[in-house]
Amino acid sequence: MRTNRRAMLFALESEYNDGTTTPEAATDAILTREITVTPLSGSDIERNFVRPYYGNSPKAAGEKHVEAVIEVELNTSGELGTPPPWGKLLRCCGFAEVVVDGESVTYSPVSENEDSGVFFAHVDGNLHKGRGVHGTAAFTVNAESMPVIRFTLRGLLSPVTQAQLPNVTLSQWRAALAVNTLNTKPLAFMGATVPFNQFSLDMSGQVVHSKIVGSNDIQITGRSPSGQLSIEDPGVGVVNYFETSQNADTGPLMLTQGKTAGDIIEISMPKVGIESPTYSDQDGTQMLSINYMPEPVDGNDEVTIVVK
Numbered sequence: 199m200r201t202n203r204r205a206m207l208f209a210l211e212s213e214y215n216d217g218t219t220t221p222e223a224a225t226d227a228i229l230t231r232e233i234t235v236t237p238l239s240g241s242d243i244e245r246n247f248v249r250p251y252y253g254n255s256p257k258a259a260g261e262k263h264v265e266a267v268i269e270v271e272l273n274t275s276g277e278l279g280t281p282p283p284w285g286k287l288l289r290c291c292g293f294a295e296v297v298v299d300g301e302s303v304t305y306s307p308v309s310e311n312e313d314s315g316v317f318f319a320h321v322d323g324n325l326h327k328g329r330g331v332h333g334t335a336a337f338t339v340n341a342e343s344m345p346v347i348r349f350t351l352r353g354l355l356s357p358v359t360q361a362q363l364p365n366v367t368l369s370q371w372r373a374a375l376a377v378n379t380l381n382t383k384p385l386a387f388m389g390a391t392v393p394f395n396q397f398s399l400d401m402s403g404q405v406v407h408s409k410i411v412g413s414n415d416i417q418i419t420g421r422s423p424s425g426q427l428s429i430e431d432p433g434v435g436v437v438n439y440f441e442t443s444q445n446a447d448t449g450p451l452m453l454t455q456g457k458t459a460g461d462i463i464e465i466s467m468p469k470v471g472i473e474s475p476t477y478s479d480q481d482g483t484q485m486l487s488i489n490y491m492p493e494p495v496d497g498n499d500e501v502t503i504v505v506k
Contacts, residue, residue, distance in 0.1 A: 285303065318364075392430055
């Protein structure tokens with residue numbers, strides 16, 4: 199068995215843990231950069247016997263679930279108004295999808311009625327199935343790298359079975375654009391346009407396996423998004439980020455990857471607060487390292503992702 203012989207299939211369920219949804223290799227294969235599977239995630243139950251001698255007490259198995267961590271390129275479908283191939287994964291991570299035919303696809307967070315899915319994770323000859331899947335997503339867009347999304351998915355447990363690796367179709371996964379001056383715009387950050395070399399956004403969704411007897415499901419119970427930036431220092435005469443942090447002021451942040459129609463991905467946050475900036479160096483250029491936290495304005499609007 200080989201660690202580099204793996205495949206991932208994912209499909210959305212018609213309703214939570216419907217028991218019938220089966221992802222297909224021809225339409226639901228995921229082109230990943232990484233597939234890491236934890237077959238039995240969760241905790242065991244301590245029994246803690248009191249006996250007249252030393253030694254370990256046996257444990258009992260607690261509620262278990264299967265977890266898969268996958269990383270994919272942040273790409274587009276290439277067709278205006280057609281969802282990107284990672285869109286359905288984002289939907290099971292607490293995002294709603296709005297399609298405008300021939301124009302755009304928009305993703306924004308929700309706080310109820312999240313979509314769920316099914317994954318089939320093939321680890322060479324072992325097949326791990328997760329149903330009722332929910333998860334969380336993290337975005338990384340760093341200079342001289344490929345833009346990526348890292349999904350952490352948790353699903354209800356099924357027996358691990360032996361299965362042949364599927365013959366997958368991956369043609370729907372277009373090559374993403376590299377992060378560089380040709381393909382990526384400077385950040386629009388609190389009233390300034392600033393060159394950058396690091397951008398990250400972690401949605402930090404709270405994905406829990408219910409510990410209520412008779413209610414065996416994977417739930418999204420909250421989110422606390424945050425991120426990090428490394429930007430070229432514009433100088434306090436342009437924007438005083440130190441004063442902004444000290445005054446607990448907020449402002450907008452937007453990342454734009456791609457510059458031509460069909461290849462554009464915008465990640466926008468209308469209201470972010472920042473922690474104390476620190477200095478760093480990038481090949482002799484003074485940079486600012488800044489941690490930020492998106493905040494909602496009217497609710498479910500702290501992060502918007504538009505593919506157009």
